[in-house]
Amino acid sequence: MTDIKFLATDFDGTLSSPQTDNLAAMLEFRHLLFRCRSSFQTRWAVITGRHVECLEELATELAMQGLCPDYLVMEDACIFKRHSGRYSSYWWWNFTVGRRRVKQLAAYRGRVQALLDETLVRYPGTENLAERRIMDFWLRFRNEADAAVVEQYLLKEFAGVREMFVFRWGREVCLAPTAGTKGEAVQKLAAEIGIGREGIVTIGDGQNDISMLDGSCASRPAAVANATPEVIATVKRAGGYLAEKPCVQGVVETLRTFTGWSR
Numbered sequence: 001m002t003d004i005k006f007l008a009t010d011f012d013g014t015l016s017s018p019q020t021d022n023l024a025a026m027l028e029f030r031h032l033l034f035r036c037r038s039s040f041q042t043r044w045a046v047i048t049g050r051h052v053e054c055l056e057e058l059a060t061e062l063a064m065q066g067l068c069p070d071y072l073v074m075e076d077a078c079i080f081k082r083h084s085g086r087y088s089s090y091w092w093w094n095f096t097v098g099r100r101r102v103k104q105l106a107a108y109r110g111r112v113q114a115l116l117d118e119t120l121v122r123y124p125g126t127e128n129l130a131e132r133r134i135m136d137f138w139l140r141f142r143n144e145a146d147a148a149v150v151e152q153y154l155l156k157e158f159a160g161v162r163e164m165f166v167f168r169w170g171r172e173v174c175l176a177p178t179a180g181t182k183g184e185a186v187q188k189l190a191a192e193i194g195i196g197r198e199g200i201v202t203i204g205d206g207q208n209d210i211s212m213l214d215g216s217c218a219s220r221p222a223a224v225a226n227a228t229p230e231v232i233a234t235v236k237r238a239g240g241y242l243a244e245k246p247c248v249q250g251v252v253e254t255l256r257t258f259t260g261w262s263r
């Protein structure tokens, strides 16, 4: 057993799932967090792809379950630190993440706009969620099948393009600049707290978690059972832990395995 100095968990699909009632597992997770905190002084970050505008909503959602992470990381890389019960922005870091993304996107703006126009015509009733976001392509389709078709099409169109990545969450598909990843956010926080990768545990399930699960920033990455095949392959390659249980039950299983604490 080695100390867990820093724990980074994804939110949607990892701590939270609309399909299952996870109350008992959530209470167990909370208990393990308290134990980690008193044993190792563990800092905890929830790292999500949700937009910055959802910060208050997410903080409330967590607080209602008695959970107060030390950090909330929004849009994969924009950091907010809890201080006196509120979350304040790492504004310079967050500004530089945004600036890098705008720069990357600029090179592909014409191509992305053409794809967006074409997709909106082909799939009537699709909602455009990209307004005011640093990405031009973020759509919510009427059904998951359409979203999956467009996801596959975009993956082919942008194969080999390192500056852009394709991400699907249920009926939503987005095409976003790669600058500012979850892995970068973990590295930034680890450097600030002053801990090496051996003290870091990262847990996730989706495409945008790969940068913090590939072993580069954390020595102990883990995937919950409902993770995508690519995520599972990444964690396996990094020598991390593959939970047998999904979502927060998988998180609990992971923490019990890494700490050696049985029930």
Ligand SMILES: [Mg+2]
Residues within 6 Å of the ligand: 010, 011, 012, 013, 014, 204, 205, 206
């Ligand atoms: Mg997820």
